Amino acid sequence: MTDKTNISPDRIPVIVGIGEIIDRPKEIAGGLEPLDLLEQALRRAEADAGAKLLDELQSLDVVNFLSWRYRDPEKLLAQRLGAAPSHCYYGPVGGESPIRYIHEAAQRIARGECSVAAVCGAEAQSTATKAERAGVKLPWTPFAHDVEEPKRGAAFQKPLAVKLGVFRPVTVYPFYEAASSAHWGQTPREAMAESGTLWSRYADAAAQNPNAWLKRRHAPDEITTPTADNRLIAWPYTKLMVANPSVNMGGALLLTSLAKARAAGITEDRLVYPLGGASAEEPRDYLLRDQFHESHPQNAVLRAAMDLAGGDGKNFDAIELYSCFPCVPKMARRTLGLGADVQPTVNGGLTFFGAPLNTYMTHAACAMVRRLRDGAKLGLLYGQGGFVTKHHALVVSKGPAREALAQATSVQAEADRNKRAVPDFVTEASGKGKVESFTVLYGRGGEVEHGVVMLRTSDDQRTLARIPANDSATLAHLLNMDRTPVGSLGDITMAADGVPEWRVAELP
Structure with a gap:
């Protein structure tokens, strides 16, 4: 390997290994618990790297999971791996968190704080739900009832929103869907057609992904037309337009410094370089936002990512636009300057690939690594959490950055600069x-x-x-x-x- 930059190889982060597992047990009690899925995904990532790395792990980030509750799951996982990472973290809820953890792990390597890092996530919601319904006791690590469940949804919303039922993702995202399509001058019919076409591309990608939960192509009209099997949930979203959390999946990525990769004998064709990224967020109470036809944090994050790609979204060979609901990638592709013919995913989307809650983007990052190893040059990973609340983008490449990995990730000031006056909220009106x-x-x-x-x-x-x-x-x-x-x-x-x-x- 030859350096294409003056940065020390000790300070150049690279993704060297990816691992995924999908668990479809024949019997409910045979399902793997999240800790098992995490461990297996990490060991598969180590095998993919082709080098013994887990026993040298210095940084471990575990994406928050909701299908089972443990006390200190990150420490339990480290013990299973026989590792003692100085950075050992189990984070908060958020669909953007895997991208943030990959970015932060890369920055730790760039700062010289570690040379081997892992990011992983897993859910076993399908098995957990089936076991609860069937009254089956799972032979898993005992459920930690005394560990507080993370606050979500209703905990951050106004009482009137909760009373009216608009405090869950499936009932809040439609506000962005309707406001944004109206702002773009679309009729609801045109907006629905765009959603169906976009979602069919996610389905096509999932059908080709061996790790996807659902592997069936769907025509646009099949996705948008309500039927007994594809019921309307909250206008305009049918079941085939929303995330599917009832899956059992684990995903993991291993990062090292370029020097460590070389010392371990990992060849250049296996390496993917994080170039940098950006983050910003909205208030958790969505009614404290100025409007709903665009997201200022999303815009700021994606524009910062484009700056790393020469200022043009068309320079990305491959992209993953977060896909909990259609309005998110529809807004994102416009900010990126990409047309209606956009290919929005390398992975398959949260409806069809599956939505292991907070950790979908772990799998999307694995798929992106495969795509770059197969010939793409520049990739964009865009994750989002909450109700269009938290945003993080990461640019990855087949070649190293010519400058040190940017340390500043927040573009919150830019997002806030574009925010207009927020109207006062009232619970009584006439x-x-x-x-x-x-x-x-x-x-x-x-x-x-x-x-x-x-x-x-x-x-x-x-x-x-x-x-x-x-x-x-x-x-x-x-x-x-x-x-x-x-x-x-x-x-x-x-x-x-x-x-x-x-x-x-x-x-x-």
């Missing part, structure tokens, strides 16, 4: 209300439960309001495929249970 965004919630049988509109009042305050299931005229207005309801006016009244309700004004 008079006229203009639709800022909306969704409609459905029951398991396909029936409408109620609609929810995010409104701006006549004095430009923000509120949420319900549309009862029996208000067929207002629901028909919201669900019109040829004209967005965003921007339309209606009347707000307070219902007997103290919740605002909205009825569309008479239309011309």
Whole structure:
């Protein structure tokens, strides 16, 4: 190998090994627990590197998992590996976290703090759910009931949002879906068609990925058309448009310094170089955001990533755009300046590859390494967590950076600079209300439960309001495929249970 940079090989981070495992037990009790999946994924990554590295591990990041609870899982894993890493970390909830951990591990190597690092994540939600339903006791490490479950969703949202049911990802992301498509001048029909086409590309990639949970291609109309097997959950999202967490999967990456890789005899064709990246976030309470047609942190993070690629998103040979719901990659590809013909994934997406909750991007990073080893030159990994809340992008390459790996990752100041005034939120309102965004919630049988509109009042305050299931005229207005309801006016009244309700004004 020859250096293409003046940086010391001791300070050049490289990804040297990737490992994945998918567990489909024949019997429920035979399912592997998350710790088993983590260990096996790491040992597969070590085998992929072709060098003994785990016993020299100095940095270990474990992505937060929710299907089983342990006390100090990162320490239990290190013990299994026979390692004693000085950095041993089990992080908070967030779909962007695998990319952040890979980036931070690379920076540790660049700073000379370590020479061998691992990032891994796993979930066994499919087995855990089946066991609970069947009353099967799993022969796993005892569940740590005394360990507090991480706060999610409702813990950070306003009581009115919780009462109306818009506090889970599947009911919050539609607000971005409706607001962004209206901002782009799309009719709901056009927006749905774009989602279906995009999602079919994720399905195609999953069908070719041996590690995917689902390996079936889906035509765009099959994804967007509601059926008994593809029910509407929250408008406009059907079951085939949302993440699928009921999987058993583990993924891992090993990083070393270039000097360590050389000493271990790992050849240049196996190496992938992290070049740098960026992070930023929104308030966890989504109602504290200025608008919903774009994400300022997402924009800032992706533009910083483009700067590392010569300022042009088209310079990436391969990209992975986070895919919990269609609005996320739809917004991202526009920021990157990429057209509707974008190939948004190397992995398969959270619907089709599978969504092991926080750790999908661990698997996407493994797929990206394979793609670069197979001939791509420059890759973009973009992860996202919460409700369009936390964002992290990482640029990876087949060649080393010409400058030291950038140490500053936050582009929060840039994101905040673009934020406009946030309207005051009120829980009681009357008079006229203009639709800022909306969704409609459905029951398991396909029936409408109620609609929810995010409104701006006549004095430009923000509120949420319900549309009862029996208000067929207002629901028909919201669900019109040829004209967005965003921007339309209606009347707000307070219902007997103290919740605002909205009825569309008479239309011309």
